Amino acid sequence: MSGRLDRRVTAVAEELLRRKKVVAPLDVLSGLGWLSSRSVQAWELGRVERLDSQAAVPPARLAEALTCLHEWAAGQGLVKSEVDYVAATRDRRGLVFGGDAAVEAAFRIQWTAPGLSPARQARIAERQAKAPDLVVIQPDKQWHCAQCGETGEFHFLEDERPLCLVCADMDHLVHLPSGDAALTRRARKASGLAAVVVRWSKSRKRFDRRGILVERKALEAAEEQCLADEEVRERRKARDRERRAAQDVEFQGAFAVRIGELFPGLDGERARAIAEHAGVRSSGRVGRSAAGQALDEHAVTLAVVAAIRHEETGYDAMLMAGVGRAEARERIRGDIDRVLALWRQG
Numbered sequence: 001m002s003g004r005l006d007r008r009v010t011a012v013a014e015e016l017l018r019r020k021k022v023v024a025p026l027d028v029l030s031g032l033g034w035l036s037s038r039s040v041q042a043w044e045l046g047r048v049e050r051l052d053s054q055a056a057v058p059p060a061r062l063a064e065a066l067t068c069l070h071e072w073a074a075g076q077g078l079v080k081s082e083v084d085y086v087a088a089t090r091d092r093r094g095l096v097f098g099g100d101a102a103v104e105a106a107f108r109i110q111w112t113a114p115g116l117s118p119a120r121q122a123r124i125a126e127r128q129a130k131a132p133d134l135v136v137i138q139p140d141k142q143w144h145c146a147q148c149g150e151t152g153e154f155h156f157l158e159d160e161r162p163l164c165l166v167c168a169d170m171d172h173l174v175h176l177p178s179g180d181a182a183l184t185r186r187a188r189k190a191s192g193l194a195a196v197v198v199r200w201s202k203s204r205k206r207f208d209r210r211g212i213l214v215e216r217k218a219l220e221a222a223e224e225q226c227l228a229d230e231e232v233r234e235r236r237k238a239r240d241r242e243r244r245a246a247q248d249v250e251f252q253g254a255f256a257v258r259i260g261e262l263f264p265g266l267d268g269e270r271a272r273a274i275a276e277h278a279g280v281r282s283s284g285r286v287g288r289s290a291a292g293q294a295l296d297e298h299a300v301t302l303a304v305v306a307a308i309r310h311e312e313t314g315y316d317a318m319l320m321a322g323v324g325r326a327e328a329r330e331r332i333r334g335d336i337d338r339v340l341a342l343w344r345q346g
């Protein structure tokens, strides 16, 4: 057994276990760089008979890597299970790795980390057991249906022959382009028959997802759910706004009362105006600060001072005339103290 291959297999397997909590030979061979995503895709689409024929190394080397993997897994105390690989074709035929029975069997074993929660184990098993989506191709070349000779926007491959959606009995499906994850998930779930739409990317040398084909009714139901969500969100926002407005009114009322207590000489109307101004949401004004919220004497006084500054003194006019803020404040200090003293007396 080659020690070097052993180390490479171990490194890939450990990384998979760390990242995905599950190690499958398919992912290990891909991780070694021996299987391209393109050839795995072709295999899953049922376009190649045996996966091992697509590998960058000879079958003996593949078998050797699988042996290394099994030895590593045995030493780790991992939980073993079997995977069925199924084609993304209508007949959902079983996919063949290749090689003899022992290699084939070795390829179908996967391992999960021990001690996973039952929920996590169930999720991994479910993901593995799920047949891959049916795939419809959006061709970029001229094509004709192998059955009726027509052409169209999509074709479905059956035994490597392109079929139009009518001949494939998929013409009742509508195309939902990628982009809205929630809508896609819901439409897919509601649709009895569904297929993934892919298009060959020349630059990436693989098929990219372009959306899904789903039943019209499923799409409409999903759209309604998403709209309902939107309405629910809007209603929630409106409720929040009302609640905040109510809080503001309450807060401003309490603030005005506190102003009245500290400054009995100030008339109620004026106190309310100051409280409202100080309490405007998100204004960053003193009334919204933590101390203001607590109706602390200093904070309330600051709000009153701000009002005096703007309304009882020449402060704003000084600023307009280009007097610096510190200088202007210095000049009005006496005025402010006088007004405060006046208002403090009942």
Ligand SMILES: [Zn+2]
Pocket: 145, 146, 147, 148, 149, 150, 163, 164, 165, 166, 167, 168
């Ligand atoms: Zn046709």
